[in-house]
Amino acid sequence: MIPRLLLNIAATLLCATAQNIAVLKQTLSANGVPAVYPTDKNFKNVSKAFNERFTFVPIAVVFPTSVAQVSTAVAAGAAQNLEVVARSGGHSYIANGLGGRNGALVVDMSKLKAITVRPSNNTALIETGNRLGDVALALNAKGRAIPHGTCSYVGIGGHSGYGGFGFTSRAWGLTLDTVKSATVVLGNGTIVSASPNVNPDLFFAIRGASPSFGIVTSIEVQTFPAPPSAIVFEYTWNNVDITTASNGIASFQTFAATDIPPEFGAELVFTKGDKKGKVNFGLTGAYYGDAKLFNSTLAPYLKTLPKNPSNTTITPGSYINSVGVLAAPKSLNTSSAPDSPDTFYTKSVMTPSGAPMSKAAITAFVTYMANQSFSSDTAWFVEVELYGGTNSAINAVPLDSAAFAKRDTLFTIQFYASSSDHVPPYPKDGFSFLDGMVASILDNSPSNWNYGAYLNYIDDRLVNAANLYYGSHFKRLESLKVALDPKNTFRFPIGVA
Ligand SMILES: Cc1cc2nc3c(=O)[nH]c(=O)nc-3n(C[C@H](O)[C@H](O)[C@H](O)COP(=O)(O)OP(=O)(O)OC[C@H]3O[C@@H](n4cnc5c(N)ncnc54)[C@H](O)[C@@H]3O)c2cc1C
Ligand SMILES: *[C@@H]1O[C@H](CO)[C@@H](O)[C@H](O)[C@H]1NC(C)=O
Ligand SMILES: *[C@@H]1O[C@H](CO)[C@@H](O)[C@H](O)[C@H]1NC(C)=O
Ligand SMILES: *[C@@H]1O[C@H](CO)[C@@H](O)[C@H](O)[C@H]1NC(C)=O
Ligand SMILES: *[C@@H]1O[C@H](CO)[C@@H](O)[C@H](O)[C@H]1NC(C)=O
């Protein structure tokens, strides 16, 4: 028999919950905030995760049409003690744009899409309902550009809150480095500005940890002149052996330390070879300097690789053409077609400039890719992205000027494994396959190796996450969190709490 007291408590809790949601609905509807609830027929559609490994059921998904409505929604959620999260492009690897678990109030920014380019001071005001492809098109129409990643459907909200790396980043920095000021809705619904002079602590926090501190409704960014020309390059060598691929990583490290120009952006790409002991090795990137100097810039590195690539694709053209080529087959205009989801797990390692990967670590890593992938039925790829090297704007930013904590990075390595058919279920051994891949590097590196991990490749299984993601800034962020979001309204997996 269940004691009467427990029944009473249960009844009170149920009642309280029901009443809370009723109040939430009433507040939202009284203020005209469009909202979709689990009982609505389009709820399933608006609560789908990009990564189909996750299915979460939010309390509601709201679609504010103004900053005031964002404020109303946050305050209404906080009043009911709900977890509140923003969703910009919805591309969080662990579905944190849906709250990262059940029961969140999701504030979808997609109705806030204004982009204003201001020639007077070369800034642009970008509302965070925009996606990267649409931002690139709008800025380019005025001859301007900002650094950002390649996938056109990624939202500017999440991207600029945690980092934002693309092939212009060695010249211009991460997306978050271009932010001059922002409008932010705090956990109690207050609308504030953040800039070097106004709320400087908040300004620090939103450039590297924004999801934990507020809903950024717009960012004012410094823009750059769209480069007069661009060359996208893509070389692949199929089925190279372990020694050749290992040498290709080692010589990439050496090349990065030579006098390479900031207009050179690149990454190495690895995929499964045809048979055990082989990997496909790719070199992809873009060059935004004087076209006449492209070959001589890349030649010293190409010289270290096998003579005849399986495929060479060099695409010269305008700046915006390069953005389109890198986003292909997706278009830059994201209103023209829906996004396509995936089912995947991702990890990352950011290698320190001062302590490049050892030969032993590289060999173990490549051996793992070449051999272990034949015991995994995932569809995987690895990208070794060049953040640092000589003349990188990413590393030129003073460490303590923004929350982003990994300024001394040489490579950001992304390990990405999808289910073999890219739909659920996700195979259990996908996790151990990637864990082992990362371990192949770490087990062959010094125990005090000062590596990190990248929040835009967020991993909910990461051990020691606070240190790897936030590094020396974690303590400061923890104390700022208490001051700026004392009720922890913005809470989700891997946040600052
Ligand atoms: C196909 C693909 C390609 C990618 N390529 C790159 C790349 O080239 N370079 C790179 O750096 N990264 C890349 N990424 C990673 C990408 O930058 C992150 O997934 C990013 O966080 C997604 O942002 P979003 O707004 O789309 O996601 P969301 O899921 O909407 O948001 C991500 C996180 O940010 C929070 N958030 C969203 N909007 C706001 C806001 N306005 N204010 C405060 N918090 C907010 C959310 O609550 C959530 O915690 C890629 C991702 C994918 C899926
Ligand atoms: C699904 O929801 C998105 C917004 O999240 C919307 O753009 C799209 O039109 C919806 N699709 C359908 C079929 O309702
Ligand atoms: C840029 O100019 C706009 C007006 O055109 C102004 O509102 C904004 O504050 C300026 N930004 C900076 C960083 O000077
Ligand atoms: C990797 O596979 C190749 C080809 O089968 C084999 O020669 C080699 O010994 C393997 N290495 C390890 C460490 O398993
Ligand atoms: C650069 O090299 C490519 C081959 O890799 C060649 O097709 C092209 O003509 C070269 N360009 C110049 C300007 O030398």
Ligand SMILES: *[C@@H]1O[C@H](CO)[C@@H](O)[C@H](O)[C@H]1NC(C)=O
């Ligand atoms: C070479 O690479 C390009 C760009 O990825 C691709 O479009 C083309 O199909 C490839 N060609 C071959 C022969 O694989």
Ligand SMILES: *[C@@H]1O[C@H](CO)[C@@H](O)[C@H](O)[C@H]1NC(C)=O
């Ligand atoms: C994007 O595509 C939509 C729908 O096809 C169209 O209405 C809009 O004008 C396009 N935007 C740009 C910037 O080309």
Ligand SMILES: *[C@@H]1O[C@H](CO)[C@@H](O)[C@H](O)[C@H]1NC(C)=O
């Ligand atoms: C809202 O929160 C901020 C940050 O904690 C605080 O400074 C401000 O006073 C709060 N406003 C109200 C109305 O409580």
